[in-house]
Amino acid sequence: MTARERIAGNVAGYVDDRTGAAKWMKKNLTKVFPDHWSFLLGEICLYSFIILLLSGTFLTFWFDPSQREVIYDGGYQPLSGLKMSAAYASTLHISFEVRGGLLMRQIHHWAALIFMVGIVVHLLRVFFTGAFRKPREFNWIIGVGLLTLGIVEGFLGYSLPDDLLSGTGIRIAEAIIQAIPLVGSYIAFFAFGGTFPGESFIPRIYTVHVLLLPGIFLALITVHLMLVWYQKHTQFPGPGRTEKNVVGYPLMPVYMAKAGGFFFIVFGVTAFLGAVASINPIWLYGPYTPGQISAGSQPDWYMGWLDGLVRMSPPLETHAFGHTISWNILLPGLILPGLMFTGLALYPFIESWATGDKREHHLLDRPRNTPNRTAIGVMALTFTMVSLLNGGNDIIAQQFHLTINQMMWFSRIGVVVLPPIAFVITKRLCLSLQRADRDLVLHGRETGRLVRMPSGEFVEVHEPISAEKAWTLTSHEQIAPLELPLEDGAGVRNPGVLKNKLRNRISRATAVAVPKATETDRRELDGHH
């Protein structure tokens, strides 16, 4: 035994004597993780969160979250002598006088954008592959919570510098709060410590941004990862992969090296962006004042779809009994997003209710094999994308020489008409892809070689696909639609007959499929040849 082994052994023994950790570690160091590029998406979120914590801590050492008015006398000449808040002045100080300060600000902002992209793409991967199904519904809900908090946290973060652009964003947030019926003005006055903008809001959201929300993030991310660990990762269907096993690489050493290495890759790429790609150059916007604004005001992308919804909203207000209800704010700013996030969070339960499938699933679906779910996802994406486009309608109109009016009307009509069209097209595409899979399994791969038969007929030679591929393409289940009884045994209509009818209908729509190829089909075809 070398000296080093003896020391390591002593340390490990010391810890195990007091915790009994050896038993747990022994089992978990060889824990198996399946490999697929799309499983890195969640990791990107985790790593950018760590980058956010590190770079954010750096920024707090110099940032002064105060709306106290100061006269700027720092290094950036164009703003010299101007009145501004201490928050804005200290952000200028970080950008121009603290060495590496601008780099950290840019890394922090880029990491926030990557964090949000990571969450959304990870969510799409989980949705389209059905990874949210039993037993992973809790983790889906935690994920939706993280997405929602991420949007809020990002908004608060870019509001802190108190520049002209972000101040305008806060103004809009105040208008949304103020529009809430009955209590809106009160909540707004409590949040802002009086009239907008006041001097309380930035210090308050600072505490929320650097303490409260990161704490909640940390707790939720921990539970999210513990559940992934405990429930074991899902895997894509393939040879040797079943609902009862998990095929992949052991944590130590392969996964540790890969995942640990990937953290440095994500950090390196973020640092590269922070080094070369300018983001949120607040010194160009100037300090916030409610009487001014810059053209082309845009929120960060994850807020863009909400802003787009607000922009396309029809000018509706109700004035009655001495009160005002602003539908043009409430509908796009609170009601629609509320419905969308609720629907998103409840989706696993809605789907299992509709299909009647209450079993555990650890093998992922290929999106084409669940046409209804895939079509619903694309439909929701289309809605969000039209909204997002409209969030940049002024910029797009300018770049493509359109009028704002054309953009707005495209969005107002498109946001209603395009999602259902996307649903139908996606469902058709999925079924076509299923048909292509079936053909591939039954007739093999097209080789592109043409052969002339003795009869003079030309045929293309097809090559049979491998047994592994054939299995991958056919291992999925095709569930039969529900047939819930509409009458009880004695021929009397059930009280729940409407509900059962609805479930049967949805279930029939969900079960639409091209029958997958079987060995029997193959044999019959061989018989014909």
Add this chain to the structure above:
Amino acid sequence: MAHEIEPIKDPGLPAHVHRRADSDPIAAQRAERQVAILFGLSAVGTLLLIYSYIFIKSNTSIFIPIIGNTGAQQLGLGMGMAIALFCIGAGAIHWAKTLMPDEEVIAQRHEFRSDDEDRSEFVKTVKAGASAAGLGRRPLIKRSLGVALGLSGLTPLLLLRDLGPLPKDNLQKTSWKPGTRLVTDPGDRPIRPEDLEVGAVAQTLPQLAPGEERTLNNIGKDAVLLIRLRPEEFNLTPERLSWTHEGIIAFSKICSHMGCAVALYEQQTKHLLCPCHQSTFDVTRAAKVIFGPAARPLPQLNITVDSEGFLVARTPFTEPIGPSFWERSS
């Protein structure tokens, strides 16, 4: 006809294919060198970072194609950091992919559900615990505890009360009073009608009394936009026309939709446009909404001139300015 349909069979995990580095020591050595080179590059990155921090002045600017002029120190620090971190990651992953075992391992899953015995034991334990506490048998305790817990939940709500004052009529009122002069922003100079040419726009605020300080809260409510047209270009009711002065019309600059500054004026069409959500107001028709999500015109300020010929407000705003709120009556 009733023959069994036979599905396609699972061929099982494919046989493992070895990499070159697994069998060829030279390939393994080459991979080892590649990993070491990547780690070495990382060290070079950190050296670049240290050099940039100490030796490059923060105001040095260099030209980089595509990016343009950029701070040399910022670029050196960032690139050094990027290289240092990325190469550690790349090295570790290359190491894992070429030299660490790449054989896939199979582990078994287990159903999460506890067996029936454990489940019923659990229910029994909970029931025993509850009955030991006697919650069911002692309704007085249960009810008083419920009341106590419910009441204590009010504490945080109560303690948050001092976050801010009540709105009262704060959202309804601005600083404009009869006779308040309109002054330029910035500059705080009073304005005579002849200072504004036809087609010109001016951003104004109410004149401060001596010793008064202007806060952002005031600007957020008081900002007023002056626009001068030819009087015949207006298409106003006689009352609203009487609120203008020699073709000068005054509107609240705070958008009636969500409170942004309505700052874009199109001289040709005489439209005011809010850059936030593109609500468009027609100046000739008392800022009537002609496009976008805003539901109300911008409030018009009734203006005239005082004895010295400066523009003043004849009356305060007759309606609340800015975005809607529940207590707003029109």
